[in-house]
Amino acid sequence: MRIQFLGAAGTVTGSKYMLSSGGSKILVDCGLFQGYKQLRLRNWAAQPFKPADIDAVVLTHAHLDHSGYLPLLVKAGFRGKIFCSEATFDLCKILLPDSGHLQEEDAAFANRHGYSQHSPAAPLYTEEDARVSLKQFAPVPFGADVSVAAGLTAHFSHAGHILGAAVVAIDDGSRRITFSGDLGRPDDLIMVAPSPLQPTDYLVVESTYGDRLHDHTDPMLELGEAIRATAARGGVVVIPAFAVGRAQNLMYYMHLMKESGAIPKVLPIFLDSPMAKDATAIYARHRMDHRLSAAQCQAMCHAAAIINTVEESKELDRRGGPGVIISASGMATGGRVLHHLKAFADDPRNTILFTGHQAGGTRGAALVDGARVIRIHGQDIRVRARVANVDSMSAHADSNEIMAWLGALGTPPRRTFITHGEPAAADALRSRIKHELKWDCLVPEHLQEVQL
Numbered sequence: 001m002r003i004q005f006l007g008a009a010g011t012v013t014g015s016k017y018m019l020s021s022g023g024s025k026i027l028v029d030c031g032l033f034q035g036y037k038q039l040r041l042r043n044w045a046a047q048p049f050k051p052a053d054i055d056a057v058v059l060t061h062a063h064l065d066h067s068g069y070l071p072l073l074v075k076a077g078f079r080g081k082i083f084c085s086e087a088t089f090d091l092c093k094i095l096l097p098d099s100g101h102l103q104e105e106d107a108a109f110a111n112r113h114g115y116s117q118h119s120p121a122a123p124l125y126t127e128e129d130a131r132v133s134l135k136q137f138a139p140v141p142f143g144a145d146v147s148v149a150a151g152l153t154a155h156f157s158h159a160g161h162i163l164g165a166a167v168v169a170i171d172d173g174s175r176r177i178t179f180s181g182d183l184g185r186p187d188d189l190i191m192v193a194p195s196p197l198q199p200t201d202y203l204v205v206e207s208t209y210g211d212r213l214h215d216h217t218d219p220m221l222e223l224g225e226a227i228r229a230t231a232a233r234g235g236v237v238v239i240p241a242f243a244v245g246r247a248q249n250l251m252y253y254m255h256l257m258k259e260s261g262a263i264p265k266v267l268p269i270f271l272d273s274p275m276a277k278d279a280t281a282i283y284a285r286h287r288m289d290h291r292l293s294a295a296q297c298q299a300m301c302h303a304a305a306i307i308n309t310v311e312e313s314k315e316l317d318r319r320g321g322p323g324v325i326i327s328a329s330g331m332a333t334g335g336r337v338l339h340h341l342k343a344f345a346d347d348p349r350n351t352i353l354f355t356g357h358q359a360g361g362t363r364g365a366a367l368v369d370g371a372r373v374i375r376i377h378g379q380d381i382r383v384r385a386r387v388a389n390v391d392s393m394s395a396h397a398d399s400n401e402i403m404a405w406l407g408a409l410g411t412p413p414r415r416t417f418i419t420h421g422e423p424a425a426a427d428a429l430r431s432r433i434k435h436e437l438k439w440d441c442l443v444p445e446h447l448q449e450v451q452l
Contacts, residue, residue: 001175001452003204005444006048007031008420011039012208012359013065015420017179018049021172024149025049027057028168028179028204032068032099032124034333036361043069043124048447051078055149059084060181061165062091062244068099071125074133081138083148085156087164087286089139091244091279096134098243098275100127102334113378142166142288157195160184161395162245163282163289165191169200175452177202178413182420183397183405185214190249190290191395196408202452203413205406207421208357209398210429215391219355220253222390224262226351230386231267231322235349238385240337240364242330243276245395246355248283248300250326252292253393255303271304272313272327272336317343321350330356332363338376345374350385355393360422403432406439416441417450 001021007014007029014033019026033039051073059067059082070082070092084092103123110121140146140156148154151172159165161184169178178200186193197203230237241247251271257263271277283290284297292300304326307313313336316325327337341363344350358364363374368389373380397405406416416439418426426443433441444450 001172001177002449003177003417003452004449005417005419005446007033007446009444009446009448010423010426011035012357012420012422013039014042015060015066016069017204019152019170019177022151024055024152025053026055026149026152026170028170029060029066029181030057030069030073031066032064034065034331034362035359035365039361043072051076054078054080056080057082058148058154058168058170059088059092060159060168060179061162062088062095063162063182063242064095064099066181067092067096071096071100071129071133074136075125075129080136081148082133082136083138083140083146083154085142085164085166086139087282087289088166089137090282090285091162091164092137093134094275094278095244096130097127100125100130106334109377157198158192158289160188160191160194162191163286167195167197169198175201177204177452180205182206182208182395183402184395185397185401186404188395190252190292192290194397194405197405199409199411201414203416204419205402205416205429206396207402207418207426207429208396209394210402210418210421210425212398212425213400214394214398217392219390219393220257220260220262222392223253223353224257226353226388226390227257227263227267227324230349230351231264233349234321235347235351236321236344237324237351237353238337238340238344239324239326239353239355240330240332241326241328241355243273243328244279246330246393247271247273247276247326247328248280249393249395250355251280251303252296252300254324255299258303268323269304270307270316270323270325272307272316272325272340274306274308276326276328277306313339316340330364331358332367341374342376342379342381345381345383345385348384348386352383352385352387354387354389356391357394357396358389399429399432402429403436406433407437412437412439414440418443
């Protein structure tokens with residue numbers, strides 16, 4: 001068995017691992033690179049393999065940095081099955097076509113306004129490309145063993161993080177390698193805790209927060225304070241949020257805060273993401289993946305007014321405050337939230353509120369780091385709004401939580417590979433694993449191959 005690290009090595013995005021055993025080749029995850037331009041350019045570059053030679057893809061979860069390259073893979077000739085959990089398939093049916101649609105919209109907008117360096121600007125793939133790729137999905141239940149290629153069996157267990165997220169173990173009959181995917185938190189308000197790590201010969205573990213501990217302050221205290229202060233100024237709170245996972249957490253918190261009086265019951269709250277609306281409805285169909293009751297799911301679904309059309313979205317920018325706008329994308333790399341940032345960033349009455357990790361090279365990272373000017377759609381936008389980040393809402397396990405998950409394993413793996421983290425975070429986790437658990441571990445480089 002061999003593994004090649006085609007993504008998420010030295011960065012938190014682009015998750016993609018080639019696993020070879022005998023005559024079989026599979027990809028574990030197939031995500032988009034995000035953030036720095038030099039990383040995003042990898043999405044357009046030829047892959048170091050022929051898509052037609054891949055027997056199958058196994059997805060850990062639906063976020064685009066893990067699934068978003070699939071339409072291009074299929075377009076380039078991949079004809080195998082895409083194995084994932086049932087909830088991941090339901091979410092990909094929303095996320096992937098929306099990704100293609102947004103790329104088409106962004107390209108059209110760039111062509112209309114002439115700010116692209118390419119003439120004409122073109123999408124990486126289209127909405128139709130994404131819909132075609134969905135025909136190759138093969139959802140499987142948690143806990144089942146499924147043959148994904150000749151001689152290779154996959155097993156899915158809960159990772160927490162978002163709906164459908166899985167820890168995936170691949171077995172070739174003599175060796176087992178386990179992929180953590182994005183590991184959730186043991187005490188998440190909505191998602192179930194990650195399943196215990198089972199014995200494995202090799203392990204690939206994420207390190208998004210490998211060098212940090214989460215603030216354990218109740219997120220409602222920070223959210224409530226920011227929203228109340230902004231509303232008192234007559235301002236708008238713009239919350240960039242991933243449509244799957246974070247948007248639902250935020251809506252549930254909004255419901256709880258209104259019920260408790262932490263924020264005014266009459267304060268207008270808008271969810272400007274039809275995709276997030278569809279994703280929220282999926283929670284009712286996958287009750288085993290989360291902790292919410294049917295009544296709590298309903299409350300979450302009705303916590304915000306849903307904005308569907310582009311004209312309704314534009315009207316939000318004209319109406320002003322007070323109010324709260326939750327809109328994708330979570331790192332301000334695209335989507336409708338960019339138009340809201342253009343409308344509200346220059347007013348000191350407003351607040352731009354982030355609620356999770358911001359990858360290097362994204363507008364979100366620049367804003368959290370104090371940028372007073374950001375570039376959107378070819379324009380320089382002055383930032384005078386207050387910028388804050390509620391880190392306690394993160395859906396990723398922090399360094400201590402990762403170590404606790406690893407430490408519960410009795411027999412150490414032969415080797416642990418640390419991926420899906422910025423260099424400092426990955427190396428910090430490597431150091432902790434080496435010194436506290438005495439495990440053999442490696443932070444792989446991009447395109448590195450290792451014999452297992």
